[in-house]
Amino acid sequence: MAAKYAIRKFDAVIVGAGGAGLRAAIQLSEAGLKTAVISKVFPTRSHTVAAQGGVAASLGNSEEDHWHWHMYDTIKGSDWLGDQDAIEFMCRKANEVVVELEHYGMPFDRTDAGKIYQRPFGGHMSNFGEKPVRRSCAAADRTGHAMLHAMYQRNVKANTQFFVEWQALDLIRDAEGEVLGVTAMDMETGEIVVFHAKATIFATGGAGRIFHSSTNAFINTGDGLGMAARAGIPLEDMEFWQFHPTGVAGAGVLITEGVRGEGGILRNSQGERFMERYAPNAKDLASRDVVSRAMVTEINEGRGCGPNKDFVLLDITHLPPETIMKRLPGIHEIAVQFAGVDALKEPIPVVPTAHYQMGGIPTNYHGQVVMPQGNSQNAVVPGFYAAGECACASVHGANRLGTNSLLDLLVFGKSAGESAVEELKKSPKAHKELHQESIDKTLERLARLDEQKGGASVHDTRLTLQRTMQNHCGVFRFADKLKEGVQKILDVQKDVQRTEIKDKSKVFNTARIEALELDNLIEVAVATMVSAEARKESRGAHVRDDAPDTAANPNGRDDKNWLKHTLWFKEGNRLDYKSVKLTPLTVESIALKTRAY
Amino acid sequence: MTRNIQFKIYRYDPDKDAKPYMQDISVEIDATDRKLLDVMVKLKAKDDSIAFRRSCREGVCGSDALNINGKNGLACLTAIDDLPTDKPIVLRPLPGLPVIRDLIVDMTQFFKQYHSIKPYLINNDPPPERERLQSPEDREELNGLYECILCACCSTSCPSFWWNPDKFVGPAGLLAAYRFIADTRDQATSERLDDLDDPYRLFRCHTIMNCVDVCPKGLNPTKAIGKIKDMMVKRAI
Ligand SMILES: Cc1cc2nc3c(=O)[nH]c(=O)nc-3n(C[C@H](O)[C@H](O)[C@H](O)COP(=O)(O)OP(=O)(O)OC[C@H]3O[C@@H](n4cnc5c(N)ncnc54)[C@H](O)[C@@H]3O)c2cc1C
Numbered sequence: 001m002a003a004k005y006a007i008r009k010f011d012a013v014i015v016g017a018g019g020a021g022l023r024a025a026i027q028l029s030e031a032g033l034k035t036a037v038i039s040k041v042f043p044t045r046s047h048t049v050a051a052q053g054g055v056a057a058s059l060g061n062s063e064e065d066h067w068h069w070h071m072y073d074t075i076k077g078s079d080w081l082g083d084q085d086a087i088e089f090m091c092r093k094a095n096e097v098v099v100e101l102e103h104y105g106m107p108f109d110r111t112d113a114g115k116i117y118q119r120p121f122g123g124h125m126s127n128f129g130e131k132p133v134r135r136s137c138a139a140a141d142r143t144g145h146a147m148l149h150a151m152y153q154r155n156v157k158a159n160t161q162f163f164v165e166w167q168a169l170d171l172i173r174d175a176e177g178e179v180l181g182v183t184a185m186d187m188e189t190g191e192i193v194v195f196h197a198k199a200t201i202f203a204t205g206g207a208g209r210i211f212h213s214s215t216n217a218f219i220n221t222g223d224g225l226g227m228a229a230r231a232g233i234p235l236e237d238m239e240f241w242q243f244h245p246t247g248v249a250g251a252g253v254l255i256t257e258g259v260r261g262e263g264g265i266l267r268n269s270q271g272e273r274f275m276e277r278y279a280p281n282a283k284d285l286a287s288r289d290v291v292s293r294a295m296v297t298e299i300n301e302g303r304g305c306g307p308n309k310d311f312v313l314l315d316i317t318h319l320p321p322e323t324i325m326k327r328l329p330g331i332h333e334i335a336v337q338f339a340g341v342d343a344l345k346e347p348i349p350v351v352p353t354a355h356y357q358m359g360g361i362p363t364n365y366h367g368q369v370v371m372p373q374g375n376s377q378n379a380v381v382p383g384f385y386a387a388g389e390c391a392c393a394s395v396h397g398a399n400r401l402g403t404n405s406l407l408d409l410l411v412f413g414k415s416a417g418e419s420a421v422e423e424l425k426k427s428p429k430a431h432k433e434l435h436q437e438s439i440d441k442t443l444e445r446l447a448r449l450d451e452q453k454g455g456a457s458v459h460d461t462r463l464t465l466q467r468t469m470q471n472h473c474g475v476f477r478f479a480d481k482l483k484e485g486v487q488k489i490l491d492v493q494k495d496v497q498r499t500e501i502k503d504k505s506k507v508f509n510t511a512r513i514e515a516l517e518l519d520n521l522i523e524v525a526v527a528t529m530v531s532a533e534a535r536k537e538s539r540g541a542h543v544r545d546d547a548p549d550t551a552a553n554p555n556g557r558d559d560k561n562w563l564k565h566t567l568w569f570k571e572g573n574r575l576d577y578k579s580v581k582l583t584p585l586t587v588e589s590i591a592l593k594t595r596a597y
Numbered sequence: 598m599t600r601n602i603q604f605k606i607y608r609y610d611p612d613k614d615a616k617p618y619m620q621d622i623s624v625e626i627d628a629t630d631r632k633l634l635d636v637m638v639k640l641k642a643k644d645d646s647i648a649f650r651r652s653c654r655e656g657v658c659g660s661d662a663l664n665i666n667g668k669n670g671l672a673c674l675t676a677i678d679d680l681p682t683d684k685p686i687v688l689r690p691l692p693g694l695p696v697i698r699d700l701i702v703d704m705t706q707f708f709k710q711y712h713s714i715k716p717y718l719i720n721n722d723p724p725p726e727r728e729r730l731q732s733p734e735d736r737e738e739l740n741g742l743y744e745c746i747l748c749a750c751c752s753t754s755c756p757s758f759w760w761n762p763d764k765f766v767g768p769a770g771l772l773a774a775y776r777f778i779a780d781t782r783d784q785a786t787s788e789r790l791d792d793l794d795d796p797y798r799l800f801r802c803h804t805i806m807n808c809v810d811v812c813p814k815g816l817n818p819t820k821a822i823g824k825i826k827d828m829m830v831k832r833a834i
């Protein structure tokens with residue numbers, strides 16, 4: 001292999017500088033470890049910046065609340081597919097990590113008493129599901145922005161070393177299964193560098209760009225998942241994708257659920273508040289999967305709005321303008337910019353839009369990556385950690401509650417960082433010898449792309465991928481469509497293996513970057529389609545026509561056969577399953593129940 | 598309904614171009630292409646060598662600041678219908694910063710200035726168990742300051758920053774400085790003022806207001822700069 005590369009040694013390398021990566025970085029930098037944080041974009045451009053509604057914590061600043069209620073809601077929201085040990089851990093840690101953020105300088109909104117302001121959010125209830133509770137800690141409707149900047153600022157203070165506009169390409173994992181860092185490209189110069197590390201933390205975010213209509217940024221291409229899959233690590237529960245009820249029709253830009261938290265109402269073409277029929281108790285604040293399905297049902301039954309009857313309306317015209325301008329200023333701006341309406345006076349056209357990946361790289365609640373080995377279903381992969389949307393702890397199971405993702409990235413970003421620090425302090429060791437094969441994999445991929453002639457266009461192939469996912473694996477799923485979808489996505493995969501770029505420059509070659517991203521998108525797309533086709537029940541966000549609501553299986557959920565996590569392996573496109581952890585850390589298990597809101 | 602849009606785009610790839618040039622290119626768009634960024638993505642499908650940054654496509658990440666028909670702005674928030682179509686749309690990189698390639702500028706100097714104002718909360722009291730309290734009124738002081746997305750539209754439209762990018766903090770950095778000065782939880786106000794009390798760092802601002810004109814988030818760096826200047830005057834007497 002003629003290609004050259006440099007090698008740089010660090011104690012730890014973190015891939016990703018969104019919420020999860022920055023939270024982990026604080027832990028490592030403050031512990032004095034030599035750490036490299038690699039990011040495709042300047043840290044504050046990571047997609048955490050787009051989060052609007054808030055971060056969950058049972059601070060109880062406005063009314064009584066308890067982590068145990070939060071835990072119950074999260075498990076119910078997950079349709080019992082979430083691991084109860086990780087969920088208890090997250091809910092108990094919530095106050096601590098949110099208060100830390102405040103100490104870092106995050107500009108939370110305030111109550112009259114000067115405490116962190118909290119608003120209601122879908123699926124968050126008091127007293128084990130009784131009535132909505134104010135649990136979402138918010139900075140207007142710019143919570144993610146406020147949070148990401150506060151954490152970046154804390155890292156500036158801690159002198160964290162960033163590699164900005166570097167794209168990680170492959171995981172280095174040796175024959176014994178130990179992870180030794182990543183290969184990466186300096187986007188500005190095209191230079192390839194091996195980041196040789198004793199601990200590698202993935203915080204690469206989601207892959208929402210596998211769908212055509214998505215609330216996600218262009219950069220959300222599932223790179224961490226692709227890299228892990230190529231290195232033999234399975235992906236967990238990839239069939240579970242959240243479709244957010246309120247993406248701006250046509251544009252995909254998100255309108256936070258906080259709008260409904262502040263009193264917004266969904267209406268069909270008859271002006272009816274239709275959620276009253278689907279969720280008599282929680283109404284517009286039912287869990288996201290429930291609301292999205294209700295909306296699609298309304299549209300399918302002809303009660304959609306607009307000339308094509310293909311959206312519903314989100315109405316906040318009855319709210320006091322002061323409330324909107326104070327609590328939802330960003331939404332007012334988005335409605336003007338992307339829907340062309342003044343939300344003070346007119347309702348906003350919305351449709352369910354692909355939003356969040358519940359699955360990901362399997363981890364335990366210490367942020368360590370785990371996979372089946374020998375007779376353990378959850379053996380630790382040495383040297384490898386993951387947190388945030390790319391990871392599956394699993395706290396969201398089959399459906400995530402709003403505001404639990406920002407919490408997830410704080411709690412598990414921190415615990416992944418802590419675990420890495422502990423491991424490095426406990427057994428100080430030299431860097432293990434690098435694994436040439438892993439490095440060659442990257443070099444071969446780059447060489448293939450440079451030499452490809454008569455290949456497929458990156459733009460067109462990506463579009464076909466996105467349309468295939470949208471049409472075959474959407475809000476409602478159909479057995480025959482899924483079957484067809486598997487075939488189609490495997491065809492797309494063939495095109496991905498022969499993509500061609502015209503631009504061969506070394507300098508900031510965005511064509512090359514996008515082609516390399518597509519290599520990751522396809523792994524996520526195949527994992528999603530194959531896992532979804534195989535799961536023959538309806539649960540949370542995964543609802544199929546051949547698993548309807550019956551007396552034996554309410555809502556189509558089949559606990560006898562399917563109360564288990566999916567594991568997809570790239571090699572052989574193979575599926576395996578592992579059990580759900582139904583035993584929490586200290587409290588009693590939340591027993592299986594039919595989900596109703 | 599489709600229509601054809603003409604562009605003139607600044608192109609420069611140091612790997613192959615001896616010097617920059619303007620490329621003429623056009624593209625068919627339809628009703629779903631609402632923002633300039635949507636159209637640029639189409640352009641890139643046509644010519645994959647056009648390099649620009651973008652991420653969120655909703656005006657919150659600050660990636661896609663450009664000089665559009667002579668004015669700085671975000672491609673993702675610029676409606677294509679708001680641009681005159683009787684002549685080509687001219688796209689250039691942000692002025693005053695070194696160009697890496699095409700529409701991508703080197704932001705090092707911009708971030709250096711941001712970092713120079715210690716953009717983090719300084720409070721040396723031991724952190725309490727719970728959140729530090731702050732009244733809603735005190736919190737309100739941060740509105741119009743904390744929302745900055747570090748896009749650099751302002752600083753790269755500021756003549757003072759063009760001439761002294763290494764010495765003048767610039768509107769974005771000064772806005773950030775005031776964000777911490779204004780925060781009741783921050784204890785470093787006087788150090789922050791000391792640091793800015795300098796003929797260049799702060800006082801190069803001559804209230805030209807270009808920054809206010811271009812900020813895509815509707816922020817007002819000039820006002821923040823004025824408040825810092827007021828505080829300096831007050832503490833001098
Ligand atoms: C519009 C929107 C609104 C949301 N609102 C909320 C909310 O109100 N509450 C809530 O709890 N959740 C919300 N979510 C979900 C939540 O924001 C995300 O799940 C979360 O921010 C993901 O954070 P992360 O740190 O895992 O990843 P990200 O913030 O996406 O960061 C990923 C990082 O990885 C880097 N990266 C990726 N690939 C590579 C590579 N190959 N090489 C180098 N670097 C790489 C990127 O540069 C980036 O720094 C929202 C999501 C969206 C899309």
Ligand code: SF4
Pocket residue numbers: 754755756757758767768801802803804805806807808809818819822
């Ligand atoms: S007001 Fe000051 S900071 Fe703004 S453009 Fe003018 S000189 Fe620059």
Ligand code: SF4
Pocket residue numbers: 744745746747748749750751752768769772811812813814815816818
């Ligand atoms: S003040 Fe406005 S223009 Fe300047 S960097 Fe911030 S958001 Fe951009």
Ligand code: FES
Pocket residue numbers: 651652653654655656657658659660661662671672673674
């Ligand atoms: S793409 Fe993020 S601000 Fe325009």
